[in-house]
Amino acid sequence: DVKVTQSSRYLVKRTGEKVFLECVQDMDHENMFWYRQDPGLGLRLIYFSYDVKMKEKGDIPEGYSVSREKKERFSLILESASTNQTSMYLCASIGGNSPLHFGNGTRLTVT
Amino acid sequence: AQRVTQPEKLLSVFKGAPVELKCNYSYSGSPELFWYVQYSRQRLQLLLRHISRESIKGFTADLNKGETSFHLKKPFAQEEDSAMYYCAHKGTSGTYKYIFGTGTRLKVLA
Numbered sequence: 001d002v003k004v005t006q007s008s009r010y011l012v013k014r015t016g017e018k019v020f021l022e023c024v025q026d027m028d029h030e031n032m033f034w035y036r037q038d039p040g041l042g043l044r045l046i047y048f049s050y051d052v053k054m055k056e057k058g059d060i061p062e063g064y065s066v067s068r069e070k071k072e073r074f075s076l077i078l079e080s081a082s083t084n085q086t087s088m089y090l091c092a093s094i095g096g097n098s099p100l101h102f103g104n105g106t107r108l109t110v111t
Numbered sequence: 112a113q114r115v116t117q118p119e120k121l122l123s124v125f126k127g128a129p130v131e132l133k134c135n136y137s138y139s140g141s142p143e144l145f146w147y148v149q150y151s152r153q154r155l156q157l158l159l160r161h162i163s164r165e166s167i168k169g170f171t172a173d174l175n176k177g178e179t180s181f182h183l184k185k186p187f188a189q190e191e192d193s194a195m196y197y198c199a200h201k202g203t204s205g206t207y208k209y210i211f212g213t214g215t216r217l218k219v220l221a
Contacts, residue, residue, distance in 0.1 A: 048208065
């Protein structure tokens with residue numbers, strides 16, 4: 001069974017802080033994703049990566065960056081957190097013919 | 112642009128009643144469509160995909176290319192079906208960029 005693990009379930013950060021959200025998958029998937037989940041807006045793609053050190057912007061990359069130094073790990077970075085980045089963040093991975101597999105999510109509150 | 116539309120934010124039905132969650136897509140080719148479900152305090156997970164043509168937990172979804180729809184149906188709703196449901200289309204640009212709808216919250220009332 002595919003396991004996508006997000007390191008934190010809840011995070012509270014202050015405006016201006018640098019925030020790291022970590023995600024690890026154990027199925028050797030090439031592709032990994034970061035989404036924001038907001039009520040009424042569904043899932044919006046922030047960034048994705050199709051290989052180590054490769055990344056592409058999604059639909060809402062502003063204010064975010066990512067890092068993929070190892071195949072199993074995909075990190076989302078908020079360089080300077082703002083209150084409008086308060087949200088649920090979902091990590092996902094996929095490979096071959098498998099469907100998207102999601103982590104449990106990290107609920108980030110920026111005060 | 113490719114788009115997935117779920118017109119209902121909230122759908123409330125009584126237990127035992129039929130359920131239909133609507134999903135429309137905009138894509139001119141052969142789409143790959145999915146339904147994902149998120150139960151309370153659980154991760155988002157695949158419910159079914161159109162290429163499987165299977166029934167999961169009593170739910171089915173038929174691709175209607177003429178109407179560009181992929182509605183999710185169940186003849187008799189159960190309380191445990193209460194959840195958030197997302198329709199998704201797999202991007203066709205050679206990557207795995209899924210496009211999600213805005214989601215429909217299903218509440219099954221006792």
